Amino acid sequence: MCLAVPMELIEINDFYGVARMGGVKRDVNLMLVPDAKIGDYVIIHAGSAISLLSEDEARKTLDLLNSIEDIGSIPEKGE
Amino acid sequence: MKYMSEFRDGGLAKKVVSVIERESKKNLRIMEFCGGHTITLLKYGIPDLLPPSIEMVSGPGCPVCVTSKGEIDTAIELSKRNDVILASFGDMIRVPGTEKSLLQAKAEGADIRILYSPDDAVKMAKENREKKIVFFAVGFETTAPVTAASIKLAENLGVENYFVLSAHKTTPGILGALLADEVKLDAFVCPGHVTAITGTAIYAPLTDAGKRCVVSGFEPLDILTSILMLVRQVNKNIAKTEIEYSRVATKSGNLHAQKLMKEIFEPIDALWRGIGVVKGSGLKPSTAYSRFDACEQFSLKIPKDDKETKGCICDQILRGKSKPTDCKLFKTACSPDEPVGACMVSEEGTCSVYFRFGGMQKGEMVGAK
Numbered sequence: 001m002c003l004a005v006p007m008e009l010i011e012i013n014d015f016y017g018v019a020r021m022g023g024v025k026r027d028v029n030l031m032l033v034p035d036a037k038i039g040d041y042v043i044i045h046a047g048s049a050i051s052l053l054s055e056d057e058a059r060k061t062l063d064l065l066n067s068i069e070d071i072g073s074i075p076e077k078g079e
Numbered sequence: 080m081k082y083m084s085e086f087r088d089g090g091l092a093k094k095v096v097s098v099i100e101r102e103s104k105k106n107l108r109i110m111e112f113c114g115g116h117t118i119t120l121l122k123y124g125i126p127d128l129l130p131p132s133i134e135m136v137s138g139p140g141c142p143v144c145v146t147s148k149g150e151i152d153t154a155i156e157l158s159k160r161n162d163v164i165l166a167s168f169g170d171m172i173r174v175p176g177t178e179k180s181l182l183q184a185k186a187e188g189a190d191i192r193i194l195y196s197p198d199d200a201v202k203m204a205k206e207n208r209e210k211k212i213v214f215f216a217v218g219f220e221t222t223a224p225v226t227a228a229s230i231k232l233a234e235n236l237g238v239e240n241y242f243v244l245s246a247h248k249t250t251p252g253i254l255g256a257l258l259a260d261e262v263k264l265d266a267f268v269c270p271g272h273v274t275a276i277t278g279t280a281i282y283a284p285l286t287d288a289g290k291r292c293v294v295s296g297f298e299p300l301d302i303l304t305s306i307l308m309l310v311r312q313v314n315k316n317i318a319k320t321e322i323e324y325s326r327v328a329t330k331s332g333n334l335h336a337q338k339l340m341k342e343i344f345e346p347i348d349a350l351w352r353g354i355g356v357v358k359g360s361g362l363k364p365s366t367a368y369s370r371f372d373a374c375e376q377f378s379l380k381i382p383k384d385d386k387e388t389k390g391c392i393c394d395q396i397l398r399g400k401s402k403p404t405d406c407k408l409f410k411t412a413c414s415p416d417e418p419v420g421a422c423m424v425s426e427e428g429t430c431s432v433y434f435r436f437g438g439m440q441k442g443e444m445v446g447a448k
Binding site: 001002003004005006029031032033034041043045046047048050051052053054055057058059060061062065066068076077 | 080081082083085086091094095098113114115140141142143168170195196197198199217218219221222224225228229231232270272273275276297300304308311321323325326327328333335336339425427
């Protein structure tokens with residue numbers, strides 16, 4: 001039910017826009033993310049963008065996991 | 080970056096599992112609140128990868144499952160009216176009410192439509208001015224602001240034949256109910272998309288009570304990392320709310336969505352299927368927006384006295400007291416095709432997930448019961 005997917009925002013017309021994932025495009029309501037800009041990734045749930053997605057934060061999480069040595073330890077995730 | 084496949088890397092998952100194994104010393108009973116997390120856990124077989132010290136318990140976080148029979152009966156009642164088109168999400172259609180489901184009502188001639196977005200219902204209202212379009216709205220804080228936005232859209236477009244039958248529910252009340260239970264839970268994997276809206280303040284009562292909380296994303300690496308973060312809190316003997324899903328969820332949440340929800344909705348007591356009435360855990364359109372409230376406009380009152388089917392232990396499962404495999408009806412009288420209880424009705428209900436993806440206890444062999 002709370003399923004939501006990341007899509008790239010490629011068009012904005014007032015509080016509506018078009019978002020894309022792979023070859024799929026769809027109209028999305030942007031009322032909940034008025035600060036979204038073209039090129040941003042947004043989280044889409046039931047036809048609405050409910051949140052912005054931070055590429056920096058995504059990279060941080062992955063970098064952290066990638067830094068694990070097989071026998072080493074995983075660093076603390078930042079606050 | 081696609082933000083999905085990267086978080087399904089098997090090699091990385093193995094590494095995280097090995098670190099969890101090495102660092103987990105004390106027994107830890109973790110509830111994953113959200114049905115989306117239950118799916119990821121079972122689909123990727125995560126419970127079997129974890130050391131014996133860690134037990135995962137599913138929680139009540141499936142909005143379709145906890146929609147009461149009274150709410151479904153009310154939707155069916157409305158759908159019988161000739162001037163009404165009832166619209167809802169696909170998951171809701173097969174859920175049995177007291178006597179039937181919306182799907183059965185549709186087969187008997189009611190005009191019931193499946194939608195992906197409440198905005199589609201507003202568009203339908205615009206195109207069918209002679210009909211009253213009622214959106215049967217379910218969902219937690221992830222979905223409630225989307226419904227709120229649809230009401231705002233209807234207002235902006237001057238659409239007067241759009242109504243919402245709200246079965247929305249909110250998490251703080253139910254978290255309180257879980258806390259009041261005698262079930263032993265040490266930690267919570269908290270729902271990432273609910274938190275993206277609400278922020279982390281809603282978990283304060285849990286951490287105040289010494290429960291560890293980590294807000295998690297929905298890919299397997301997200302959940303494994305969240306479990307590791309919980310193990311580390313235990314080892315340090317601290318209880319706080321941390322965010323693993325930092326690419327989406329923040330401490331303060333989505334302030335625009337919070338503001339809109341506050342404007343459009345007001346809290347009401349709500350009946351959770353299998354759990355009972357939880358004070359202030361429902362939402363209905365506020366006085367200023369009561370013209371969009373289906374209950375108000377059609378003079379309806381949602382009954383609050385569900386009775387669960389005999390033999391069904393969904394009430395125990397939703398509270399983390401039992402597992403689907405403990406139920407006599409599981410895989411016998413109760414299946415996703417013919418659900419008996421709340422947890423089998425939705426794709427992300429605990430029983431449905433266990434049915435489809437295995438649902439064996441750790442160490443249990445295929446066929447052994």
